[in-house]
Amino acid sequence: MNTELTGVILTYIITLAIAIPLGIYLAKVFSAEKVWTDFFKPLEKFIYKLSGINPDQPMDWKQHMKALLTINMVWLIYGFFVLIFQDKLPLNPDGNPGQTPDLAFNTIISFVVNCNLQHYSGESGLTYLTQHFVVMFLQFVSAATGIAAAFVLFKAFREKSTTNLGNFWFYFVRSITRLLLPLSFLIAMVLTFNGTPSSYEGKDQYISLQGDTVNVSRGPAAGMIAIKHLGTNGGGWFGANSAHPLENPNYLTSMVELIAQVIIPIAMVIAFGYFIRRKRLAWMIFGVMTIGMLLLLIPTLSSELGGSHALAKMGISQHTGAMEGKEVRFGPAMSAYWSTVTTIISTGSVNSMHDSSMPLTGLWQMLGMMINSFYGGCGVGILNYFIYLIIAVFISGLMVGRTPEFLGHKVEAREVKIAAIITLLSPFLILAGTAIASHVLTTSPNADWAVKPGNWLNNPGFHGFSEILYEYTSSNANNGSGFEGLGDNNIWWNVSTGLILLLSRFLPIIAPVAIAGLLAKKKYIPESAGTLKTDTLTFSMMTFAVIVVLNALSYFPALALGPIAEYFTLIK
Amino acid sequence: MKKYIIQSIRLTLVLIVLLCVIYPILIAFVGKLSKGEGGGQKIVVNGKTVGYANIGQLFTRTDYFWGRPSAVEYNAAGSAGSNKGPSNPDYLKQVEERIDTLLKYHPYLKLAEIPADLVTASGSGLDPDISPEAARIQIRRVAENRKLNIDEVTALVNKNTEGPLLGLIGPSKVNVLKLNLALNDMTKSR
Numbered sequence: 001m002n003t004e005l006t007g008v009i010l011t012y013i014i015t016l017a018i019a020i021p022l023g024i025y026l027a028k029v030f031s032a033e034k035v036w037t038d039f040f041k042p043l044e045k046f047i048y049k050l051s052g053i054n055p056d057q058p059m060d061w062k063q064h065m066k067a068l069l070t071i072n073m074v075w076l077i078y079g080f081f082v083l084i085f086q087d088k089l090p091l092n093p094d095g096n097p098g099q100t101p102d103l104a105f106n107t108i109i110s111f112v113v114n115c116n117l118q119h120y121s122g123e124s125g126l127t128y129l130t131q132h133f134v135v136m137f138l139q140f141v142s143a144a145t146g147i148a149a150a151f152v153l154f155k156a157f158r159e160k161s162t163t164n165l166g167n168f169w170f171y172f173v174r175s176i177t178r179l180l181l182p183l184s185f186l187i188a189m190v191l192t193f194n195g196t197p198s199s200y201e202g203k204d205q206y207i208s209l210q211g212d213t214v215n216v217s218r219g220p221a222a223g224m225i226a227i228k229h230l231g232t233n234g235g236g237w238f239g240a241n242s243a244h245p246l247e248n249p250n251y252l253t254s255m256v257e258l259i260a261q262v263i264i265p266i267a268m269v270i271a272f273g274y275f276i277r278r279k280r281l282a283w284m285i286f287g288v289m290t291i292g293m294l295l296l297l298i299p300t301l302s303s304e305l306g307g308s309h310a311l312a313k314m315g316i317s318q319h320t321g322a323m324e325g326k327e328v329r330f331g332p333a334m335s336a337y338w339s340t341v342t343t344i345i346s347t348g349s350v351n352s353m354h355d356s357s358m359p360l361t362g363l364w365q366m367l368g369m370m371i372n373s374f375y376g377g378c379g380v381g382i383l384n385y386f387i388y389l390i391i392a393v394f395i396s397g398l399m400v401g402r403t404p405e406f407l408g409h410k411v412e413a414r415e416v417k418i419a420a421i422i423t424l425l426s427p428f429l430i431l432a433g434t435a436i437a438s439h440v441l442t443t444s445p446n447a448d449w450a451v452k453p454g455n456w457l458n459n460p461g462f463h464g465f466s467e468i469l470y471e472y473t474s475s476n477a478n479n480g481s482g483f484e485g486l487g488d489n490n491i492w493w494n495v496s497t498g499l500i501l502l503l504s505r506f507l508p509i510i511a512p513v514a515i516a517g518l519l520a521k522k523k524y525i526p527e528s529a530g531t532l533k534t535d536t537l538t539f540s541m542m543t544f545a546v547i548v549v550l551n552a553l554s555y556f557p558a559l560a561l562g563p564i565a566e567y568f569t570l571i572k
Numbered sequence: 573m574k575k576y577i578i579q580s581i582r583l584t585l586v587l588i589v590l591l592c593v594i595y596p597i598l599i600a601f602v603g604k605l606s607k608g609e610g611g612g613q614k615i616v617v618n619g620k621t622v623g624y625a626n627i628g629q630l631f632t633r634t635d636y637f638w639g640r641p642s643a644v645e646y647n648a649a650g651s652a653g654s655n656k657g658p659s660n661p662d663y664l665k666q667v668e669e670r671i672d673t674l675l676k677y678h679p680y681l682k683l684a685e686i687p688a689d690l691v692t693a694s695g696s697g698l699d700p701d702i703s704p705e706a707a708r709i710q711i712r713r714v715a716e717n718r719k720l721n722i723d724e725v726t727a728l729v730n731k732n733t734e735g736p737l738l739g740l741i742g743p744s745k746v747n748v749l750k751l752n753l754a755l756n757d758m759t760k761s762r
Contacts, residue, residue: 007741027735047590050582066573071580078584123649132592140591141584169583172700181595192610198596198603199610203649206614208619208629209752210636216624217610223599240651243695246612251685251742255685266676307688308658314668316691320703320743324663324692325653328640328701331743352695353653415651485655563632566659 004333006300011255011337014410019263023270023282029178030151030171031275040177046174055173056293058164064152065510066146067168072112072506075141077133078110085125092127094217097223099125106494114142114377114478116235116348117497119489123217123239128200132331135235136224140184143231143264144175144209146379149509150268153383156516157276157407160524165517179264181232187226190256195249198222221247223236229260232378234348234480242338242351243327246303246382254330254351258338261347265375268382277408281333282533284523286383288544292374296364297340302366303360305337309570315550325353343368346377349482355458355467355483359570362466362483363563370426370479371547377478380505383512389513389534392543396532405532409519420513426476427554431502432559437496438465451490458485462569466562476504615749624648624751628700631748634677635717637702637710637755639748640689641670644697653694667691678713685709701745705732718759728754 039488048055059067065197082089083104099107103119110117111134126135126526137270148171155165187393192198197218204216221237226245228235238244269289273282307318321332330338335352341347343365354365368374373384379414394416397404440447445454457461457464474481475497482488488497525531533539587704603610613625623629630646631638639646643654655753670691675681708731715725734749736742 003736004743007737010741047583047586050586053579053583067576067580070576071583074577074584090641121650123651125600132596133588137592138594139590141587170578173583176591179590185595186601189602192603195608195613196609197604197612198600198606200600200610205619206623209622209749209756210629210631210633212630214623214629214646214648216612216627217650219597220600222610223596224604238651238696240653240698241698243650243653245628245696245698246624247702250625252740253735278604309694310658310664311658311667311688314671315665316671316686316688317684317705318688320688320693322658323688323694324656324658325693325695327695327699328689328703328743328745329699334742347751350695353655355655355657358658365665421601458655459657459660459663461659463659464586468657483655483657484653485657491581557596559620565742566657570659 006329007251008333008337012259014255014572015259015262015266018259019266020270021393022263023267025272026267026271026272029174030154030271037178037182044173044177045396048169049215051170051282055167055170057167058294059167060163061156061165061513063153064165065513068149068509069506072145074111075138076108077494079111079138080104083107086130087128089127089129091129091200094127096124096127101149102491102494103489106498106554108134109498109501110195110480111138111235112142113478113501114146114231114233114380115475115501115505116233117475117477117482118235118480119494121239122237129288130218131219131224131237136227136560139224139227139231139233139235140176140180141226143180143233143378144171144172146377146509147179147264147268148379149281149495149513150379150382151384152189152513153516154272154275156520159520160408160521162520165520172332180227182228183260184223184226187260188222189232191222191225191236194253196222196225196246196253218246223256226260228349229347230263230264232261232345232347234342236349242349243353248331248351251334252335254338256351258341261345262341262375264378265345265381267270268379273383276407284535284537284540288540289374289385291544292342292371292547293340293570294373296344296368297337300336300340300361300364301333303358304332308358309431316561322358325356326349327492340368342375342481343479344371344374345381346372346477346479348474350481353468353484354481355485359563359567362470363567366559367472367474367551367555369473369479370430370551373547379464380475380509382476384508386512386516387419387422387508388543388547390415391423392539392546393532393534395546396539396542398519400532402530404534408524408527409522410525415515415518418511418515422508423550425507426466426504429504430469430472430555430559431494432474433500434469436469437472437492439491441468449492451487456460456487458487462562462566469558469562472500475500478505539554576699597614615753617753622753625747625750626700626741628698629749631752635714636752637714637748638706640699640702641691641693642697642699643693648698651696651698653695653697678709681709700747700749702745702748704729705748707733707746707751714755718755720759724758725755728758
């Protein structure tokens with residue numbers, strides 16, 4: 001087998017070898033059992049004391065959501081102002097300007113919601129202060145928010161019937177002290193010793209071998225790149241993200257960054273099973289997610305390793321696969337694997353430029369983000385999957401003619417309504433956004449805005465349409481990657497994607513937690529012969545079918561106009 | 573509600589100290605022990621920095637090996653890819669021009685010998701590497717322009733080719749800056 005594919009397979013095996021024990025560990029950490037990291041307890045106590053928090057106070061689902069939304073609101077306001085005034089604040093050795101209000105609006109929302117869509121370029125759009133005090137800070141806390149919300153849901157199914165869903169601050173702080181902070185530090189060490197900068201020195205200048213004067217952007221990037229992957233955030237220190245040779249210096253760091261972004265999403269699934277003492281259910285969910293991942297990964301590998309049709313026609317050698325927008329040290333196989341992982345998992349960091357991927361690769365990338373729960377983002381992946389589960393329970397219940405149940409609780413009209421609304425929200429935001437933007441573009445390409453709509457796109461034809469569709473899909477998935485040719489730093493894109501980000505983050509967190517909270521309050525019905533078992537192969541296939549049918553119905557027409565049409569023009 | 577607001581603000585402040593001050597300073601501190609002291613790995617020749625090991629440079633002179641095309645002309649303060657889609661006609665024209673240029677400077681080449689990485693822009697615009705094939709096809713031109721023996725230059729390219737990680741995983745590559753520095757050394761020692 002060739003060395004590039006071996007690299008991909010080995011990376012995935014190492015990921016599993018870390019993620020599965022990590023999941024078991026997380027289940028223990030969040031049920032406050034004894035674990036070896038208990039030496040962090042004094043630090044946690046100190047944090048609670050300074051913040052005036054009692055971590056033992058029980059909360060119901062509404063109190064959880066109030067706490068979550070309040071602290072997120074605090075971050076939004078704080079970050080917005082720091083970004084606008086960054087030029088007047090310290091730690092700006094490169095003398096970069098403050099952000100415009102619409103860019104700051106987009107940036108702060110994007111980082112609060114764990115999306116990390118970047119309408120600026122890291123080298124010139126931020127200072128070292130905002131890189132750390134806004135961006136990196138939010139990369140930690142937004143990931144912790146997702147993990148905490150997921151554990152609120154887990155807690156609802158741990159007890160037979162309860163309103164006590166634990167304490168939000170406890171879940172939140174422990175996510176940071178027991179998981180994100182120590183692991184990020186380890187990852188940052190690997191990066192630093194492989195050449196990623198970590199010191200606070202500003203730009204460097206040198207004269208190249210041919211005599212050109214070159215400026216090199218640098219900065220304390222290693223710590224941020226670690227949490228950017230571990231927390232499935234994805235926002236890069238440099239404009240080129242993890243394709244940049246300082247952000248991702250070699251094949252080893254690429255493997256580490258890939259492993260870092262996948263371990264928590266997989267660990268969360270395992271943790272779910274161990275936490276609610278239903279391991280079989282967790283393995284079934286893991287199985288569905290893994291099959292989904294493979295179904296996206298294998299065609300992606302094949303389309304990238306196959307190379308570009310258009311370049312093949314010119315007669316050059318394509319034995320290294322498609323190389324536009326890719327780096328030689330990663331090669332097309334690792335780049336293809338990365339593009340699958342980063343889109344299914346809502347990281348959105350890139351080690352190759354997605355805009356230049358082959359048309360079918362673009363299709364799989366978008367589909368990964370549309371489904372958004374084959375592993376999915378930190379904490380929110382399993383929340384998204386839970387919505388599909390509820391829909392599958394409901395449809396299965398209808399098929400066999402019984403009241404649907406999930407883990408001993410009746411699923412009734414109210415819960416199904418909430419799940420249905422969330423299922424409809426994604427296609428609504430993506431397709432309405434794309435439709436309106438396309439309409440503006442075609443009817444008033446010369447509107448007198450800072451960037452004329454006619455100049456938004458970097459590519460003509462079907463691919464241009466894909467750039468619009470990708471941007472809204474990425475926003476709705478809180479993914480953050482882009483077909484970066486799109487001219488997106490202007491008021492239209494900053495505001496429209498900002499609004500979509502807010503809706504598509506908080507509603508899909510509140511809804512599953514609400515459903516879980518409502519279910520947990522209901523009387524527990526012991527399992528009987530008539531119970532629909534959710535940890536069986538049949539039910540897993542049912543869930544998979546629900547995911548496929550819902551997404552195919554929602555998105556096929558739009559995808560046909562973009563990547564599918566482009567593919568057929570190229571092979572003709 | 574008020575209680576949540578106050579708790580949120582206090583917790584935010586505490587976490588800012590932990591995550592934005594202590595954490596990165598600790599990394600910067602340990603990073604001092606790394607090669608390049610956490611500022612990136614520089615390459616110094618005769619006391620002068622001539623570049624960074626990981627950052628590609630623009631090479632256009634005919635007596636140097638060339639790197640990959642870059643959408644930002646190797647501007648290390650503004651990394652970016654071309655973001656050109658695979659069906660974009662302007663992009664395809666650009667690739668054809670690059671092929672023509674290569675053929676002009678390497679008249680001995682057959683079209684099918686040109687590897688894709690030498691006519692496509694990299695993701696960062698700063699790719700420090702080329703594939704071994706891309707180095708091999710340039711050997712004759714470089715040797716002729718430096719009046720060196722083809723076998724010597726071939727040996728140099730082989731010496732500067734990094735195989736897969738641990739010999740098992742990942743692609744092979746050649747760091748263009750290091751290769752050209754080795755080439756200068758070789759020419760100088762004559």
